Structures are given as structure tokens and as C-alpha cells.
Amino acid sequence: MVAFGSGERKAVYSAIYARRDIRRFRDEPVPEAVLERVLDAAHHAPSVGFSQPWDFVVIEDDGTKAAVAGIAERAIAAAHEGYREPRKAAFGALKLEGITDAPVNICVTCDPTRDAPHVLGRNTMQEMDVYSTCLAVQNLWLAARAEGVGVGWVSFLYPHELRNVLEIPHHIRPVAYLCVGYPEDGFPDEPVLQQEGWRDRLDRDELVHDGRWEPAKTPDGDTRSERETDS
Numbered sequence: 001m002v003a004f005g006s007g008e009r010k011a012v013y014s015a016i017y018a019r020r021d022i023r024r025f026r027d028e029p030v031p032e033a034v035l036e037r038v039l040d041a042a043h044h045a046p047s048v049g050f051s052q053p054w055d056f057v058v059i060e061d062d063g064t065k066a067a068v069a070g071i072a073e074r075a076i077a078a079a080h081e082g083y084r085e086p087r088k089a090a091f092g093a094l095k096l097e098g099i100t101d102a103p104v105n106i107c108v109t110c111d112p113t114r115d116a117p118h119v120l121g122r123n124t125m126q127e128m129d130v131y132s133t134c135l136a137v138q139n140l141w142l143a144a145r146a147e148g149v150g151v152g153w154v155s156f157l158y159p160h161e162l163r164n165v166l167e168i169p170h171h172i173r174p175v176a177y178l179c180v181g182y183p184e185d186g187f188p189d190e191p192v193l194q195q196e197g198w199r200d201r202l203d204r205d206e207l208v209h210d211g212r213w214e215p216a217k218t219p220d221g222d223t224r225s226e227r228e229t230d231s
């Protein structure tokens with residue numbers, strides 16, 4: 001294919017803009033064929049030296065989900081303790097995972113030894129393997145959106161505990177823990193964190209630099225990093 005037609009182009013942007021992090025799921029299974037398409041999209045992500053460092057652990061067992069949810073519960077409680085009011089109350093009101101609600105969980109891992117010791121392009125930036133794995137996650141997330149399936153990324157986890165539950169070998173790195181299923185309330189127009197008043201989307205113009213990196217001025221004359229330090 002040489003070029004996308006206008007409908008195809010529109011569909012790509014629609015998936016990007018309409019993708020959301022989903023934390024509430026309907027009790028409805030994701031058909032095997034849909035799951036396979038989404039996983040195949042993930043597997044077609046770009047990767048450093050075409051190393052394809054990812055694996056996907058697909059979890060449908062309630063006992064396993066409950067064990068992971070227990071880890072998340074403690075990690076969220078620990079994070080909660082670290083906030084001061086009024087942020088603490090706002091944090092406490094957020095739903096930050098849907099592990100047991102989601103019919104499917106997927107743990108995406110990264111194998112730094114795949115194709116090693118010489119992975120083309122990883123000589124000076126070892127972490128390229130993790131970046132590649134994150135691109136697989138993004139492919140999965142966008143394909144899922146196109147299928148009407150919601151995905152929620154849970155980062156409130158202790159990786160060594162997750163490793164134990166899922167029997168992930170020591171040299172393999174768990175990168176993403178994803179809750180996957182049909183959203184209970186559809187796909188919101190804005191990120192839930194924005195809806196809840198936690199944080200707004202930044203102004204893109206402040207983030208695009210001309211020729212060299214320099215802090216952008218806000219309309220008040222502050223740099224963005226000064227403004228964030230003050231708040």
C-alpha cells in the first residue's frame with residue numbers, strides 16, 4: 001500500500017484521539033479472535049534491531065488476578081500515605097486499577113537478552129529494549145480501542161512480587177500490567193484524571209521547540225518547569 005485513503009487516515013487519528021485508560025469494565029468476555037488481533041497488532045510494533053523483546057502473559061484466572069490485585073492494593077495504600085491534603089483526599093477518590101473487574105489481564109514483559117549480546121542499535125542506549133516494549137503496549141492499546149475494547153495500565157505494583165505471582169524469570173522485566181475488557185461506561189472524551197481535576201493536558205505549543213531545547217514561556221512569562229515547582 002502506498003498511501004492511506006482519507007477514511008483510513010481518519011480512522012488512525014480517531015483511534016489515537018479516542019483511546020482512553022479504562023478502569024471500569026463490564027462482566028463480558030473478550031472474544032478469542034479479538035484478543036488475538038490485538039496481540040498480533042502489539043507484536044507488529046517497531047523494536048530496536050528488530051529484537052522484538054516482548055512477551056505477553058495473558059491472565060484470565062481469578063486467583064491470579066486476586067493475587068495481583070492484592071499487590072496493587074498495598075502499593076496504592078503506600079502511595080496514598082505519601083500525599084498531603086488536599087491532594088491526599090483527591091488521590092483516595094481515584095480508581096487506579098480494574099484488575100479483578102477486567103475479564104483479561106495482560107502482563108507485557110521485556111527480555112533484555114533477546115538477540116543479545118549484539119542488538120543492532122542498542123550499543124549506547126541499553127534501555128531501547130524497554131522503549132520497544134512500550135511501543136508494543138501502545139499498538140495493543142490502539143488496536144483494542146479500534147475493537148471497542150478498553151485497556152487500563154496499572155503501575156501501582158511491586159515488580160518483584162509480580163514476578164513471583166507470574167513466575168517471571170529474574171532476567172525478564174515486567175514492563176506493563178494491563179486490564180483489558182469492554183468499558184462499563186464507554187470511552188470518556190477526556191482522560192479520567194482530567195475529568196477528576198487531577199491534571200489538565202498541557203499546551204502542545206509549549207512543548208514544541210524550534211531547533212534546540214529551551215524551556216517555553218507561559219503567558220505569565222514563567223517557564224513551565226518554574227510554574228510546576230511553585231504549585
Ligand SMILES: Cc1cc2nc3c(=O)[nH]c(=O)nc-3n(C[C@H](O)[C@H](O)[C@H](O)COP(=O)(O)O)c2cc1C
Pocket residue numbers: 019020021022023095096097152153154155156190191192193194
Ligand atoms: C506508563 C503508564 C502507567 C500508568 N499507570 C496507571 C496506573 O497505575 N493507574 C491508572 O489509573 N492509570 C495509569 N495510567 C493511565 C494514565 O493515568 C493515563 O494514560 C493518563 O491519565 C491519560 O489518560 P488517557 O490514557 O485516557 O488519555 C498509566 C499510563 C501509562 C502510560
